[in-house]
Amino acid sequence: METPESERIRLLVLTPEYRDFLWLGYLLEQDPAMAPELTWCPDLIDCEDLLSNAQFDVILWDCIFHGGSETEFLRYLTVSGRERPVIALGADPEYRLAPPMLAAGAADYLCRQGLDRWNLCRAVRCLWYREQLTGPEASHLGREVASGFINRDLFFDRLQQALLRAGRAGHSLALLHINLDDFRTLNESFGYQKSDQLMLKLAERIRQHLRRSDSLMRIGGDELAIIAEMVEDSLDISRIIRKVVNALNDPLTVDGQNVVVSASLGVATYPEAGDNPENLLRRASRAMFEAKRDPGTSYRFYDQQLHIAAGYQLRLEADLRNAIRGGELELYFQPRIDLATDGVRGLECLLRWNHPERGMISPDEFIPVAERSGLIVPIGYWVIEQACKRLQDAADLGYPGLVLAVNLSFRQFHDRKMTETIFRIIFNANVDTSLLELELTESAMMHDPEYAQRCLRELSQLGISFALDDFGTGFSSLSNLQHLPISLVKIDKSFVQELGKSADAEHIIRAIISLAHSLQMGVVAEGVETEGQLEFLRQQHCDEIQGYLYARPMPWDDLVQFLSNRNSAACLQQ
Numbered sequence: 001m002e003t004p005e006s007e008r009i010r011l012l013v014l015t016p017e018y019r020d021f022l023w024l025g026y027l028l029e030q031d032p033a034m035a036p037e038l039t040w041c042p043d044l045i046d047c048e049d050l051l052s053n054a055q056f057d058v059i060l061w062d063c064i065f066h067g068g069s070e071t072e073f074l075r076y077l078t079v080s081g082r083e084r085p086v087i088a089l090g091a092d093p094e095y096r097l098a099p100p101m102l103a104a105g106a107a108d109y110l111c112r113q114g115l116d117r118w119n120l121c122r123a124v125r126c127l128w129y130r131e132q133l134t135g136p137e138a139s140h141l142g143r144e145v146a147s148g149f150i151n152r153d154l155f156f157d158r159l160q161q162a163l164l165r166a167g168r169a170g171h172s173l174a175l176l177h178i179n180l181d182d183f184r185t186l187n188e189s190f191g192y193q194k195s196d197q198l199m200l201k202l203a204e205r206i207r208q209h210l211r212r213s214d215s216l217m218r219i220g221g222d223e224l225a226i227i228a229e230m231v232e233d234s235l236d237i238s239r240i241i242r243k244v245v246n247a248l249n250d251p252l253t254v255d256g257q258n259v260v261v262s263a264s265l266g267v268a269t270y271p272e273a274g275d276n277p278e279n280l281l282r283r284a285s286r287a288m289f290e291a292k293r294d295p296g297t298s299y300r301f302y303d304q305q306l307h308i309a310a311g312y313q314l315r316l317e318a319d320l321r322n323a324i325r326g327g328e329l330e331l332y333f334q335p336r337i338d339l340a341t342d343g344v345r346g347l348e349c350l351l352r353w354n355h356p357e358r359g360m361i362s363p364d365e366f367i368p369v370a371e372r373s374g375l376i377v378p379i380g381y382w383v384i385e386q387a388c389k390r391l392q393d394a395a396d397l398g399y400p401g402l403v404l405a406v407n408l409s410f411r412q413f414h415d416r417k418m419t420e421t422i423f424r425i426i427f428n429a430n431v432d433t434s435l436l437e438l439e440l441t442e443s444a445m446m447h448d449p450e451y452a453q454r455c456l457r458e459l460s461q462l463g464i465s466f467a468l469d470d471f472g473t474g475f476s477s478l479s480n481l482q483h484l485p486i487s488l489v490k491i492d493k494s495f496v497q498e499l500g501k502s503a504d505a506e507h508i509i510r511a512i513i514s515l516a517h518s519l520q521m522g523v524v525a526e527g528v529e530t531e532g533q534l535e536f537l538r539q540q541h542c543d544e545i546q547g548y549l550y551a552r553p554m555p556w557d558d559l560v561q562f563l564s565n566r567n568s569a570a571c572l573q574q
């Protein structure tokens, strides 16, 4: 395949010997993707003219070509060559001549002895890439687009802007530096051009998975950077890391061949790792180099604390994925007591995770992980399925009117097939839908209120009822929600537990109950632990209560026992 004009590397070769010029050209052309364009400059007379008028990206300078001293001439080259990088070629071994050459302005020094095509091509490519990022032509748009690069000034500029925004809004920001492992081997097997395409494909794949507020940039031949703005905590960052890791896990195709690549990721966060672009990039790079020590795709945070936290979240997420398959999830049931009859009116289904190593993990810990990873969607359906099964069991055991309440997360509304799937589950289970209640929070409906309302309507047409969970902690007033098919309000336990301690809690609870009743909604108070709280709620005509005072959430078998004990107690009283 022809190399596009804009990707051809143009070299100015300063050597007195035509033989050497041919030899260098031969080495460079061994690499078909390189397609170099060589200009030969054999003597000093042409040199001045070529330096100022010829088009070239890199100067290849044979050290015997000079008029005076090597280092003097080198200085002259770097100035007259419009700051194009100079690769010096000499007879002396690298350890001897490289230091003075580099000190005098050479970008690289190579020893002619044993010079092979790989070393030469690598040196030229490397400098060419660097030129794309920092050289005067870097801002030349055509080039940027062709290679997918962003020039380093522009990158720092964007990072600076993002840092300013984060500073103003009091947000955190994460910089991810991604470096493809073993790019050299890729280059050797596929050539530069194909490896380049592979890099672009990979970048595109990662880009598709990022949020709109994250920006992805290619900052080097085998390097990408992601600026993730508005990150709240390590969970957000782990989510981005997971996406990059997933994007890397699937093979890429080059020339119809599947190629598996791995990369090292370094993460530095603002404000922890610094507040200026240079520091942040330096620290992300340092973290990335540390990640290189681990085999395969790996990541490191500059900040050790964050590294531990993010690692924990990612492991938890991976474990949770297995938990569904491995049957480690279980439903517990907490009774809701009807204050008018003192009977069990319903049961709230509450998830428990029996982790094989860590024992029972609380839903407060794993539900957020499930929500952010999207795993809550399949888990949520599993919970509804289980609840339907238990509805059947309850009827079989002689408790036909028991309501089962299931928590619905805001994230489940993101699944556009939600109502359809819930309908299918209920239909297959063949249960009385009026006994299924879904609990949701105000925030669940805030994200896309119209869509949420439509879901609620469709589901309520199936006979399902809705309860507003954790009421009082959000911002909406009940009257705003009156057009929604909500039949029950659950007062958040934080208010109930303040009873007797703060007069505010009493006022709020009183107000919620009277307003809910005026809107024909029932009221459940959560987290009732004491007789005092119970008494107050009874006086205020709260309909139902749920709390440790009566029962903790428990496994199904215990629940059956609990129901039968209450039944026999009730019989004895009669």
Ligand code: C2E
Pocket: 334, 349, 350, 351, 362, 363, 364, 367, 376, 380, 383, 406, 407, 408, 409, 469, 470, 493, 526, 527, 528, 529, 546, 547, 548, 549, 553
């Ligand atoms: P929630 O929906 O507000 O559930 C009530 C929580 O209060 C439960 O915590 C319950 O055990 C606890 N609780 C009940 N009575 C008392 C009491 O008297 N005192 C105190 N201190 N706590 C009481 P749990 O089971 O740890 O669940 C925590 C949260 O996890 C739930 O809060 C719910 O938001 C979420 N969750 C649990 N299961 C599911 C589920 O299947 N799906 C979704 N999306 N979320 C779930």
Ligand code: CA
Pocket: 348, 407, 439, 469
């Ligand atoms: Ca609930």
Ligand code: CA
Pocket: 469, 470, 490, 492, 493, 526
């Ligand atoms: Ca609640």
